[in-house]
Amino acid sequence: MSRGKRRGAAVWFALSLAWTALIWVHSMVPGPASTSESSFVVQLLAPLFGMAGVCDRTVMTLLVRKCAHFSEYALLGFLTHGLRSSLPRESLLPFGLSVVWAMLAPCLDETIQLFVPGRAGLVTDVLIDLGGVLVGTLSCHALLRRGRLKSI
Template sequence: MKVNAKIWLIMAVVWCIIIAIVTRNPFFTGDSTEQLLTNPFFDSVILNIVLRKTGHVTAFGILAILFWLGLRGKKYRYFLAWLFATIYGAIDEYHQSFVPGRDGVFTDVLYNSAGALLAIVCIFIIIKKYGKSELKNTSEG
């Protein structure tokens, strides 16, 4: 089944909304998640950092993939998908600076951007290795 590129862009916008909702939630602050991860086996501070930064990389990697799928047929598709995800990552961090208990941190923008770049590079490598026919059903519409 072919999925129209506009549907993927709508999904990217929905994903942006989900990210915004999650980042407004006080449960996802560093202190809250660190308390949740407290245990006798691992250093909760390190575990918290690893999980939170992995969350940034994953969330914005997914966003970049959704943008990439939505930009089918566009010139500079790979770059634009990374750029849009990175810009939204910066906007989200700026937004967090106004949320009580949250901070907008530039290093998190870098994690967001790195996650988007990692996803785009993986797509590029997969397409180069297996060819466009492997992704035809998901990226064309």
């Protein structure tokens, strides 16, 4: 692998690792503080929810929380696929590692939350997270394939 490709793989790896760490650190935020964050976002988005006919604050909060799960893992899927695509194609190891990383991260995320006061680890959140990983992975793949995103 050329020096430039190694550097590109290192950048994708660093971004993937940093994003995973950020997700897990955020999972350690106690329940009341997490609820405060969600309430703040709901407050900001309330006019948009109203235009969409969603007026119940509980529903708004649920949507905000689940969309946050989906989007943070979509970005992780994007980054881990970028990492995989920057490594040599002949090796199955990079593919396996990126898949395991992207699938294990949500499971560990929800496990962390089991030990945080006021938080809960939910299987439904793992499924939402995995859906995000899939969309992020497919998005990165499509952009790379069309040449709209070059390996770093």
